[in-house]
Amino acid sequence: MRRQIVIGNWKMNGNTTANQKLLAGLVDAWTGVHQAEVAVCPPYPYLAAAAAQLENSNIGLGAQDLSKNGNGAYTGEISGEMLVDSGCRYVLVGHSERREYHGESSQLVAEKFQVALDHGLIPVLCVGETLEEREDDKTFDVIGKQLLAVVDHCGLPGVAKGIIAYEPVWAIGTGKTATPEMAQDVHSYIREVLGPEGDSMRILYGGSVKPDSAEGLFAKKDIDGALVGGAALNAEDFVAICRAAE
Ligand code: PGA
Numbered sequence: 202m203r204r205q206i207v208i209g210n211w212k213m214n215g216n217t218t219a220n221q222k223l224l225a226g227l228v229d230a231w232t233g234v235h236q237a238e239v240a241v242c243p244p245y246p247y248l249a250a251a252a253a254q255l256e257n258s259n260i261g262l263g264a265q266d267l268s269k270n271g272n273g274a275y276t277g278e279i280s281g282e283m284l285v286d287s288g289c290r291y292v293l294v295g296h297s298e299r300r301e302y303h304g305e306s307s308q309l310v311a312e313k314f315q316v317a318l319d320h321g322l323i324p325v326l327c328v329g330e331t332l333e334e335r336e337d338d339k340t341f342d343v344i345g346k347q348l349l350a351v352v353d354h355c356g357l358p359g360v361a362k363g364i365i366a367y368e369p370v371w372a373i374g375t376g377k378t379a380t381p382e383m384a385q386d387v388h389s390y391i392r393e394v395l396g397p398e399g400d401s402m403r404i405l406y407g408g409s410v411k412p413d414s415a416e417g418l419f420a421k422k423d424i425d426g427a428l429v430g431g432a433a434l435n436a437e438d439f440v441a442i443c444r445a446a447e
Pocket of ligand 1: 368374376408429
């Protein structure tokens with residue numbers, strides 16, 4: 202049995218006041234015992250405050266990225282050690298916005314995945330194809346390569362300690378969601394690539410997930426939750442998605 206998980210990726214949004222309000226809304230709505238696991242990934246400067254606010258709640262904390270390097274002379278970077286020290290349990294690696302705007306290669310993403318594991322963090326590996334790649338029928342090819350880079354570097358048992366998020370680039374922030382069938386096809390392909398180790402791994406869908414699309418996605422057998430961007434900034438919407446995962 203794979204426990205469903207919904208992770209909110211706040212991206213570069215929020216401020217002290219707005220975050221406090223959002224987290225208070227989530228903590229309030231998500232008390233008690235739940236079948237689904239829930240976590241949020243605020244921007245770095247707000248991690249410590251979020252950790253304090255989430256203490257004694259059942260909402261986990263994650264970061265949106267980490268450095269491949271350990272502490273040292275790397276101006277502007279944030280280490281795995283710092284994330285652990287700030288109360289993080291999860292960290293996204295290889296989000297398409299990192300790959301696209303910061304030129305992160307699959308090799309770098311694989312190194313970051315390993316560094317996250319080395320620090321006892323749960324890496325959430327994001328993979329996904331662009332619209333052009335989908336139209337050229339290259340979806341499986343692209344995703345296979347993104348996955349294998351991490352498998353080669355970390356080994357299958359290493360990869361199995363993380364979480365995978367399938368996020369078609371054309372669905373991120375565009376309001377276009379992959380249909381549950383389209384997502385299921387890719388999720389089942391990902392599980393096939395991972396072999397027996399993949400059976401226990403959680404594979405999330407991400408890309409314009411909203412309360413009204415969540416249920417249909419979560420009903421698919423290989424979809425184990427969601428990585429949510431825009432809708433994670435609204436407590437009511439995010440909680441509705443979390444509830445759909447139960
Ligand atoms: P979105 O973002 O839900 O706003 O499409 C998802 C993501 O990029 O993780």
